[in-house]
Amino acid sequence: MPNKHQQESADLSSAMLPMVEIFETVEGEGTRAGFPTVFVRLFGCNLRCVWCDTKYSYPPAEAEFKMSIRDIVQQVEQQYKSAYVCLTGGEPLLYGKRSAALLQALCEIERIRDVHVETNGAIDLAPFLAEVQSEKARYIMDYKLPDSGENGTMVHHNFELLRPQDEVKFVIASDRDFEAAVETLQNYPTAALPMFSPVWESMPPDRLVHKMLESGLSGVKLNMQLHKIIWDPAKRGV
């Protein structure tokens, strides 16, 4: 007998999701940077960050195509070899039970070791942590700082829900952002690994490293976007 969660996921397997792209490359960010990874990029986002690098993933751009959960899983399973999946967007958790069912189904692929979700900090993670029953599912939560223009949308109770296998990413554009990131970590303790990423145009990486060392942030990891070093930063599908 399938359990309740498997039954629910099975029921949603023909549900459709708006898509941007599915591709395979190396993960450019976070603790799994460098591992061959299949990227599943859903269309749609509830935020509009000033420095967003995936503006093609929400209106006025349109979804490139629609796909059922079953077909997404089949493509990841049959067309690629990577053991890692990055579920991204846009905001991949925008679709509630459909997003949870997709995450659960990707985790159930035998070859897959890890499915990490790039979520934007404006989605309550509690229902996903409750519904998705797999050790393979991990959350990489962005915390949007003031220069993103979206700081007011952050769901702060996510910090206490995140686990040691999860990550919190702060994209830092300015000294003001840096100070806000340090303050946020002090105010909202979390078991997740904190990571600081520089916005290339306004926070040169060496300046960010200097500030991290100066502030004694020994538990924070510098997070550089490998794919923007390897390929043209504007290139898609890498």
Ligand SMILES: Nc1nc2[nH]cc(C(=O)O)c2c(=O)[nH]1
């Ligand atoms: N190589 C590569 N690594 C990534 N990590 C997170 C990405 C994203 O767009 O969410 C991304 C991406 O677009 N490409």
Ligand code: SF4
């Ligand atoms: S949350 Fe991500 S996809 Fe959405 S606007 Fe911000 S950077 Fe872009």
Ligand SMILES: [Mg+2]
């Ligand atoms: Mg990207």
